[in-house]
Amino acid sequence: MKANQQARNWPEVLRLVRMLDKHKALHPALSTRLREMSYEALLADPAHDAESLRRVWNTVPQEDRIQPYIACVAATSLNARGLHDEARVTAEEALRTQWDERIVRAYREAAGQAGSATLLAQIEHCETWLRGRPNDAELALTLGSLCLKQKLWGKAQRYLEQALRDATEARMVREAHLKLAQMHEALGQEAEAAAHYRQCALASIL
Numbered sequence: 001m002k003a004n005q006q007a008r009n010w011p012e013v014l015r016l017v018r019m020l021d022k023h024k025a026l027h028p029a030l031s032t033r034l035r036e037m038s039y040e041a042l043l044a045d046p047a048h049d050a051e052s053l054r055r056v057w058n059t060v061p062q063e064d065r066i067q068p069y070i071a072c073v074a075a076t077s078l079n080a081r082g083l084h085d086e087a088r089v090t091a092e093e094a095l096r097t098q099w100d101e102r103i104v105r106a107y108r109e110a111a112g113q114a115g116s117a118t119l120l121a122q123i124e125h126c127e128t129w130l131r132g133r134p135n136d137a138e139l140a141l142t143l144g145s146l147c148l149k150q151k152l153w154g155k156a157q158r159y160l161e162q163a164l165r166d167a168t169e170a171r172m173v174r175e176a177h178l179k180l181a182q183m184h185e186a187l188g189q190e191a192e193a194a195a196h197y198r199q200c201a202l203a204s205i206l
Contacts, residue, residue, distance in 0.1 A: 001034075010038040032067075039070045043077045050081040057086070066093055068100035075106035084110045088118070092125065101138040108142040114149050122146050130159075137166035141176055148183055156183055174203040 001020075004012045017034050020026045026034075042056055057065075057074055064070055071094035078087035091107040094100070112118030126143040133139055144159030160183070163176045181196035 005037075008041065010041045013038045035064060035067070036069045039064065040073050043070075043073050048077070048081065050083055053077055053081055054083060054086065057090075065090065066097040068094060068098055068103060072100065072102040072106055075103060075110065079106060079109045084112070085118075088112070088122070095129070099133070101136075104136075104138045104142050108145050111146055111149055114151070119146060119150055123150065123152075135166050137163045137168060137172055140166060141172055141179075144176070145179055148179055151186075153183060153187060170203050174200050177203060 001013065001016050004010075004016065013034060017026065017031055017038070021031055039060065043053065048056070057078070060070070060074075065074070071090055075087040075090045075094075078084070078090060087106060087110040091103050091110060094103050095107070107122070112120075112122060123143065123146050126139060126146060130136065130139050130143060140159045141163035144156050144163055147153075147156035147159060157180065160176050160180050163172060164180075167173045167176060177196045177200035181193045181200060184190075184193035184196060
């Protein structure tokens with residue numbers, strides 16, 4: 001195992017982990033960490049183009065695909081190569097199994113085209129999720145961003161302001177202010193847009 005890790009032979013590391021797991025020869029925490037390390041190396045490899053990444057992801061067993069860390073790495077890498085449909089499906093499958101804010105962020109980046117059935121379905125999914133997680137700032141930020149893309153101005157403002165109220169990280173505050181600024185700018189509300197751009201800049205230096 002160590003030799004293959006040092007050689008960065010990640011497919012062999014995964015094969016050995018699965019074999020050892022069958023015999024209960026690895027502590028579950030170590031098994032999880034080894035899988036995460038291996039998949040991160042395989043999926044986040046900058047040498048991938050879209051097709052090679054798709055091929056690698058298609059070899060990952062379903063039980064690993066829905067693990068939050070692995071799903072997040074995969075969705076982020078898929079988004080980076082323009083494979084937004086695959087990233088969206090990956091995120092939705094993982095979120096159905098276990099909630100994770102990192103995957104929600106990747107889901108936001110996998111937004112469908114404005115006016116598309118895909119984007120409208122994403123908005124519906126997020127509205128359903130938010131009813132069960134009313135104080136989830138990451139989810140509110142995602143829903144507000146999707147509504148903004150769809151030009152649902154009232155909903156976008158409501159959800160983005162909700163994200164601001166519940167945000168626990170400067171990153172979320174910055175993004176919410178930026179999205180609100182863009183919304184007001186699109187509506188020709190220059191004073192409100194400028195105010196949010198200032199708040200975005202302030203959050204960036206805190």
